[in-house]
Amino acid sequence: MSRRSGTGWAADLALGARLVFAGGRNGLLRTLMTALGVGLGVALLLTSTSVSTMLGGRSERTAARDDQFFGVDQPPPGDRTLLVMAADTTYRDAAIRGRLLQPDGAHPPVPPGLTRLPGPGELVVSPALARLLDSADGALLRPRLAHPVVGTIADRGLSGPNEYAYYLGTDRLRPGGGTMRIDRFGTEPSGEALDPVLMLLVLIIFVVLLLPIAVFIAAAVRFGGEARDRRLAALRLVGADTVTTRRVAAGEALVGAVFGLLAGAVLFLLGRQLVERVTLEGISAFAEDVRPSPALTVLIVLAVPALAVAVAQLALRRIVVEPLGVVRRSADRRRRLWWRLTVPIVGVALLAPLRGGIDQTGGPVNQAQVITGVVLLLVGVAALLPWLVEAVVGRLRGGSVSWQLAIRRLQLDSESSARMVSGVAVAVAGGIALQMLFAGVQHDYVRATGQDVSRAQTMVLVRGDLAGADAGSLAERFRSVPGVDRAVSVLDATVSPVGSVPDEYGERPGTLLRIADCTAVRELASPDRCVDGDMFQIVDDQSPARADLPAPGQQVELGFRDPETTRWTVPSGLRTVPTRTDPSGSRVTGLLATPGALGPATLHGLGATVYLTMDLARPDTIELVRNVAAGIGPGADVQTLRATEEVTRFAQLRRGLYVGVVATLLLLGASLLVGILEQLRERRRSLAVLVAFGTRRGTLGASVLWQTALPVLLGLALAILLGTALGGILLALVGQAVRLDWSSIGAMSGIAAGVVLLVTGASLPVLWRLLRPTGLRTE
Structure with missing residues (x-):
């Protein structure tokens, strides 16, 4: 050719x-x-x-459902507002996004993926979470979400098809703390440089x-x-x-x-x-x-x-x-x-x-x-x-x-x-x-957190109103979980001067008051001695600025929200003791009382912190702890303490x-x-x-x-x-x-x-x- x-x-x-x-x-x-x-x-x-x-x-859908507007003024209650609280949890190392919803009026905003808000006690779940709850693998999760499922979150309300997420209707939310009032869902997607x-x-x-x-x-x-x-x-x-x-x-x-x-x-x-x-x-x-x-x-x-x-x-x-x-x-x-x-x-x-x-x-x-x-x-x-x-x-x-x-x-x-x-x-x-x-x-x-994992491996934060709570019985509930070796419980309240004006959200400025038995007191402070009935002022010697603590004999109100406050006179003879870094790495100042000095059963607006020493090698222990926490209150948050964290x-x-x-x-x-x-x-x-x-x-x-x-x-x-x-x-x-x-x-x-x-x-x-x-x- x-x-x-x-x-x-x-x-x-x-x-x-x-x-x-x-x-x-x-x-x-x-x-x-x-x-x-x-x-x-x-x-x-x-x-x-x-x-x-x-x-x-993924970014657009997560931004469209955003409901945590930190640093932004919250709207006043009205017909088109909604109270929302984050109630995230974890199951078998899988993150579960959860929200508690409570409308203020007849026309509240509805999150993407839902056609209506769930009523009190009603649960709307993602398809992946529904499959998990129905399977044998979800046996330990079901007690945590023991509510009737009335709907499924549509795709536009999920970051991905296999995301675990739920919305739970409630009538127990109050403004303040971890609860936010919103009149819309969604923010503009933003990328971090x-x-x-x-x-x-x-x-x-x-x-x-x-x-x-x-x-x-x-x-x-x-x-x-x-x-x-x-x-x-x-x-x-x-x-x-x-x-x-x-x-x-x-x-x-x-x-x-x-x-x-x-x-x-x-x-x-x-x-x-x-x-x-x-x-x-x-x-x-x-x-x-x-x-x-x-x-x-x-x-x-x-x-x-x-x-x-x-x-x-x-x-x-x-x-x-x-x-x-x-x-x-x-x-x-x-x-x-x-x-x-x-x-x-x-x-x-x-x-x-x-x-x-x-x-x-x-x-x-x-x-x-x-x-x-x-x-x-x-x-x-x-x-x-x-x-x-x-x-x-x-x-x-x-x-x-x-x-x-x-x-x-x-x-x-x-x-x-x-x-x-x-x-x-x-x-x-x-x-x-x-x-x-x-x-x-x-x-x-990779940065040090300051958390002391030798003293506790898990911390439970209970937000909301634990009226009539008892720190000892609260700790005992966690102590009964197989694999938990030690539980130390602390009740938290706010002390405000009489006549202080609440802010637009109904919260009073004040000083932290912690109620704990002597075992827990030694986790939070360094007293020379402690018996039931003692009360202390805890100060941070490492901080150049001292907290403005209420003076002995001063009348104060316990509770951060009207009208659920209790009048109380700060006793004289308070002993001042240095604070101690708690297992979570925090150093706080304020008042520290044993139950005998201030009976918590008559108080409102109490929160709680429970430090647990436990065997993390047993996979079911942490799940049982989360179930106990969920039974205490819908806003309970179980956190695993770590010595370091990665950006x-x-x-x-x-x-x-x-x-x-x-x-x-x-x-x-x-x-x-x-x-x-x-x-x-x-x-x-x-x-x-x-x-x-x-x-x-x-x-x-x-x-x-x-x-x-x-x-x-x-x-x-x-x-x-x-x-x-x-x-x-x-x-x-x-x-x-x-x-x-x-x-x-x-x-x-x-x-x-x-x-x-x-x-x-x-x-x-x-x-x-x-x-x-x-x-x-x-x-």
Whole structure:
């Protein structure tokens, strides 16, 4: 076939496209494998571009139902106002959003997702919470929400389909304390600005999660490369020149990329329907929120075919397509190392000027410079891996039959194996670097709470009016819970001067009065002695400002709200004692009385704090404690005390990294399986010949394992080397000392190795089928 002058590039591309379908069943299978490999990558890219819409939809719905307007003047009671109290709880580490609602009039606001407010004692729940309450797993939760369910919260009132949430109607709320009066639901969605260090983490996470996908897509378009090269040699035999063969190769690559885009769209749409069944770290998403960004979708549609054509053209540089065959990688020409090292070196050079220039209070991060530098360093893993595999396997000799079969195959064609595992190596390198960065900066985002977990592990706060409460019986209710070793209860009230004017919410300004027995007194103060009937003034010696405490003999009123107050005269002879940091880390000043000095049974407006020492290793204990607290009052809040706490945004990014890396490695594992199956299919005749000559099936299975495992081990070694180097550079950017996080390195490498082992094991059934005598048949 001589090339006519009238034949243009369009005709050559069309010829390449026709050749894809002219190869019979094998040609179609090759195209299908390419489309599936590319499609898996495209599906994850489309999912990644949907993250912003998923988070945006979640943010809009949570803002639309917001009812906690702190720092804003509350409206006066009226026909269109509503009292609301947060009644969140936790069950089995799952957060449950709860609200108590009480209308002031006939036309109160209704939260999104509800058609009407529930009446007193009526419960409206989310679909996920309804399923939990109806299941055997919700047995310990049902006593906490023992009210008739009269409705279900619609989707627009939920952050996600699997959120646990409820609204409970009541008539027991009073203004003040934790109760707010509102005349509307909803605020404007607002995004909290990230400091430069967190922004750096976001940028690196973005690169680490998406770059391995791009690397694998580049490898997937080369599936069936040997058969493609033979077709190009046939074209040269009938007269096509080099330019024509390159255009034909581009046409074949375009067909695989286009089919990959279509497969990716189908996989994305199928996965989109399943997204509502998945909950990660307590976060779920509605299928309608999983919408790719239009601009990024267009970029993917254009970039994937362009990448396919570029890879096809670069692959032709490594071979010589002549009329009588294909010559690959002649023995006297080894892969050049210099340009492969240049890629990560340039990345280091880009990042080096930023050393020590990024901190929590600094200026904005140069995002383009950071992204480019990190991309080049990680691309260096993919660039160096083929050279490393070739250099190592070229020096290996001897061993078992299975080992020799694997090594000989790698010596003949190490590029295909290295190409398949390069995406995994890039993901591991990026994950190691990120984990090092997280570990290096976490001390800036993990802060001491001041809570003393050696004295108590749980604190129960009871808001509302505990009229006639007794601290001893309150503590005894918790002491009876299996797993609770100790319970210390304190009653809280407010002391206000007689005649003080309540504010617009009916609350009086005043001083804290705490009522506790002597055991509890020693948790709150440091008296030299204590007997029932004593009363103390507690002052904070560490605070330069002293509280204005009521004087002995002064008449005061107990209670923070009219008309439920009690007249009382502060007794003379009060002993002043220093305050003590309580188990929750608080230091308070005020009055401290034992029950004998002031009988709490006659008082109104009491709250309570209960400190519990308990065995947190028993999972049911904390749930039983929450049930007891719910039985005391609807506003009871059970808090687990912790010595440290993590900044919310930092914790969210850490969870996002974990979820993203695991999802990426699983996708790469699925894609790697496609690549192994394609290699096995291309080698089916040679494998069948080996079996026909007496090679054991177990030997061939072991050879496939070695052929996959060796590039993976070399890739992991390279990933650890460059990943720790990148992690050290990132730590230098934020001014932190370089420390190796061996646990993260081991975890990332272990997950990657496990994925590869699972993939190789999944390919063995296909290998056994290909070893049948029918594998000798050819078309």
